Amino acid sequence: MVVFGTIWWGNALSMIAGYPVNFRLKPPGHFAMASYGLLMLVPAMLGLAMLHGADHGVRRLFFLFELVWMADIGAYFAGRRFGKRKLAIEVSPGKSVEGAIGGFIAAMLVAAVSAPWVFGYGRFDWLPLLLLCAAVVGASIIGDLTESLFKRHRGVKDSGTILPGHGGILDRVDSVLAAAPVLALGLALLGI
Secondary structure, three states: HHHHHHHHHHHHHHHHHHHOOOHHOOOOOOOHHHHHHHHHHHHHHHHHHHHHHHHOHHHHHHHHHHHHHHHHHHHHHHHHHHOOOOOOOOOOOEEHHHHHHHHHHHHHHHHHHHHHHHOOOOOOOHHHHHHHHHHHHHHHHHHHHHHHHHHHHHOOOOOOOOOOOOOOOOHHHHHHHHHHHHHHHHHHHHHO
């Protein structure tokens, strides 16, 4: 199921790239949107369970959250300072390429500093782990953009009202939904 979730996020990238033309030509119906929801939620929950169930599971969860949060924070500040080229203007006009690069840099710095504490000194190869972290950050950006796409498609500003001023619960977890199965699958494949 985590593999299916990872594949789904690759498909989400193609939806983002083709928006809004693809949704105008063939708008997804209620069944398709419900299926998308399941493909987002179930693999994420299983990925979180895999991370938590492994050695030092709580540290692994915090490692995931660090990557996602630092990518988001780095993207915000780099985008505000240097942002000129839009990342996906039809989906989320406020996001920039420079912001995404800043998010990658911030997350990779945090990954390099915290990986030995999470996984143990000398118990992993740096290059494969950092490549995995880059993929996780990429997935987190795709998760954020996908949630923005769904909101834009439905013509709503917020995904809910439980957290006023935060765009809804999905705005707080969209990146984690995409990043969790990628990190869990990647660590399993790397044997870490």
